[in-house]
Amino acid sequence: MEALALGYSPCPNDTFIFYALAHGRVESPVPLEPVLEDVETLNRWALEGRLPLTKLSYAAYGRVRDRYVALRSGGALGRGVGPLLVARRPLPRLEGARVAIPGRNTTAFLLLSLYAQGFHPVEVRYDQILPLVAQGEVEAGLIIHESRFTYPKYGLAKVADLGEWWEEETGLPLPLGAILARRDLGEGLILELDRAVRRSLEYALAHPEEALDYMKAHAKELSEEVIWAHVRTYVNGFSLDVGEEGERAVARLFAEAEARGLVPPSAAPLFL
Template sequence: MEALKLGYSPCPNDTFIFYALAHGLVPSPRPVEPVLEDVETLNRWALEGRLPLTKLSYAAYGRVRDRYVALRSGGALGRGVGPLVVARRPLRSLEGVRVAIPGQNTTAYLLLSLYATGFHPLEVRYDQILPLVAAGEVEAGLIIHESRFTYPQYGLEKVVDLGAWWEEATGLPLPLGAILARRDLGEGLIRALDEAVRRSLEYAQAHPQKTLPYLKAHAQELSEEVIWAHVRTYVNAFSLEVGEEGERAVRRLFAEAEARGLLPPSAEPLFL
């Protein structure tokens, strides 16, 4: 049976979730072929419909709703998980400030665009942002993933926590990323793949130490302490099942972005 290409990032939350599925340790309707890439690369590929199954920023999902549908499992939503803006010194405003961003299709950039105007974005890989800010090549950085835990090591300080800002404004968890399936796979296969992703996560939660070599292989610069902090932060109950509250959070994010002209509207259902 032909394998389905499955795109996800090398970040510990994704490698944790997909460890069992990638290694054939849980039932799946089709074997999967992992494709590990930076999330912004996956976001750009989704605009082309390149991968049948892929991790995606919710901001990018908002642009490909005609082609993809979100699985109910495997995503990243929650509280206390938001992107941060960091700088070498306090900033009263981002007006006119050069901000290194991890990609224009990331949820982080969408949130920053909802929060502030008048800044000057510079798009770079997420793991290059902290060194750029520390070197003074830009005034501020919009950080995601493990950078949330490591920015103090660069002598930087938090300017704003965009997740906390979102939670205070809406009372809802913050949607960051989802696992999407191309709609042309058909509802039956998509539902079976959703179950496979859920089982993969359940396996990892039951056997976390078995996943560690895989996590470390793709996050070689991170200590075990940071790896597990990353997993605890981004893998939670919403990762097993997005739930009604998670759905409301996604709809609210898309509605806010559509009202500002940051995302196109769509009538397609968001989840299975």
């Protein structure tokens, strides 16, 4: 049987979740071929429908709801997980400021667009943001992934926690990313793939140290302390199943984005 391409990022939460599937530790309904790419690359590919199964920012999902559907397992939602806005010095207002962002299709950029207006986004790969801010090439940076744990090393300070802002505004967890399946795979296979992703995560939770070498092989930050902090932050109960509260959070994010014209409306179900 031809292998099905599975896209996910090299970040520790994704490599932790998919370790068991990538190494045949759990059963999959079809052979899977891992494709590891920066999440913004995966976001852009999804606009073309390129991969049948892929990690995606929720902001990008908002633009491809008619083509893809989210699995209930494998995603990143939660509290205390939001992107941070950092700068070299206090920044009382963002209007007119150059802000390095990790991609226009990321949930981080969508949140910043809901939070503030009038800034000038400078799009770069997420792991290049901290050096740009530290060197003074931009006034602020919107950071995600491992950068949330390492920005003090660059002499930078937190200006805003957009996850905290979202939680205060809505009372809901913050949706960051999901595993999406192209709807043309069919409901039966998609449900089987969802169960396989959950089995993979359950295996990693039961054998966490077994996944460490795989995570270190792909992580931008090799410190084991940072890697495990990343996993603890982004892998939680919502990763096993998005649940009713998670579904409400995703619906609220899309409603806010639609109201601002940031994503097109869609009547397609968000989850199977």
